[in-house]
Amino acid sequence: MFLARLPMTMNGMMMTLYIVTGLGRGYGAAGVVGAGVTLGTGVGAPLLGRCLDRYGLRPVVAVCGIGTTVFWAAAPHLPYAALAAVAVPAGMLSVPAGSLARQVLAVLVPLKERRAAYSLDTISIEATFMIGPAAGIAAITAFSPTWTLTALGVLFGGTAFLIWLVNPPLREEVAEPEPLGPRPPLRSWLTGRLVATLLIAAGALFVLVGTELATLAALRSNGDLQVTGLVIAVMCTASILGGIVHGAVRRSLPQGVLMLLLALLVVPVGLADQPWWLLMLVLIPTNLVCAPTLAATTETVSRIAPPQVRGEAMGLQDASTRLGLALGGPVVGFAIDHSSPAWGFAAAGLGGLVLAAAGLLHRRSPAPEPVPALADSRN
Known part of the structure; x- marks a missing residue:
């Protein structure tokens, strides 16, 4: 989950620099795209959570991973208007790494030890914010926007594939194979x-x-x-x-x-x-x-x-x-x-x-x- 969150801390800075320097737009225009992604993520989070409850981890992560990879690979080839138009659906398809991590910890960690586990998870988030934005800025200033945004999409897809491959549990295992109700x-x-x-x-x-x-x-x-x-x-x-x-x-x-x-x-x-x-x-x-x-x-x-x-x-x-x-x-x-x-x-x-x-x-x-x-x- 640390690796899955890392590109999420990079994408805001990288998209802003791409729109300002690559497309020649202002910071306000970059803010519109960023707000669209944020709005989509906020709207999509409970919907994806409900899909996780109903369909399980792998189908949701597969769809989100493919959608996010396609968006970031296509972003450097899109005009600004198209980029702004797809920002909200792209945000809705973000892999819900945060809620996934919390669900998995709720299953794997006993109740009396969850404070320590969730504290460690929050520390991990802080570490990604110390690394991700600086790494994203360094990458997009050193290499072409097409290469860096495509690489970011590959990173999103790769971490989604790792989550899909590990397939951590979202529900407690019970002795009798009966549904939860x-x-x-x-x-x-x-x-x-x-x-x-x-x-x-x-x-x-x-x-x-x-x-x-x-x-x-x-x-x-x-x-x-x-x-x-x-x-x-x-x-x-x-x-x-x-x-x-x-x-x-x-x-x-x-x-x-x-x-x-x-x-x-x-x-x-x-x-x-x-x-x-x-x-x-x-x-x-x-x-x-x-x-x-x-x-x-x-x-x-x-x-x-x-x-x-x-x-x-x-x-x-x-x-x-x-x-x-x-x-x-x-x-x-x-x-x-x-x-x-x-x-x-x-x-x-x-x-x-x-x-x-x-x-x-x-x-x-x-x-x-x-x-x-x-x-x-x-x-």
Whole structure:
């Protein structure tokens, strides 16, 4: 799954550079294609999750792997209009590596050890973000766009084939070969607690993308863009350290408390945005709880979602994170454009708090009436 996620961290930067330099378009045009892929991924995640629940891993991964390979191999030969038109369906066919990894861990790891497993998975994600974007930029600047985008498609297809070949389990093996039972109705398992967890996941990604955008803006306004890579690397390292601690301790903080710390600790960062090394230091506390927050939400979803719909629930989690990404960039960008980078940090933290608070309020809403799914299925 580390290898499968690696090209996913490269494709955004590579597509942006290709559209700007190869096609001669602006960053706004590149943003339209990127937004289309993000929208397609968010819409497709729960649908692919439901297909995983119904048809299993291999058919879904085969279709997604072929579709993604064809898209990236054809991308350097398409005009901009065609590229923008196929961005949404291409995003919908992205291999759901994140939800697959979480489903497999839910099967292979005992419940009491899942915190450590999901923390390790989150650490793996941080590692891909430390490697992937830099490798993608280096590749597309050193070689032709046709070669690099085609190679990226081959990498997508190769990792999809490896997942197809290994075929990890998505369901627990039982002693008796009996089915798990019918798919429970949506309102029987999409409870207030699960919706709260999904909104916390969206809030966490809102904070993360907003913090990165505000950090970039602060470094740019102070003339310190050359140290951006170092600052991002320190942020990722802090998140990895937090993930290690979260996975190692016997009892960690609840996801609501972690989300609260993640958001509140970033609000005052803009007060110390220069010199660059001071900004880097004050960003460490909020990033220490980054990986723990994401791991805690994943652990909660895996624990409360029924096995029959675990793929769909994990897909909804993916969709909620995409929602946070889609909202965080424009909102924080608006705050920066109309004030300063310092207010960007405040907007990132406060926006994440709004989403998380909406989830916690929904959690307190009355539980739905139980649905007699098994009785209905026999009629």
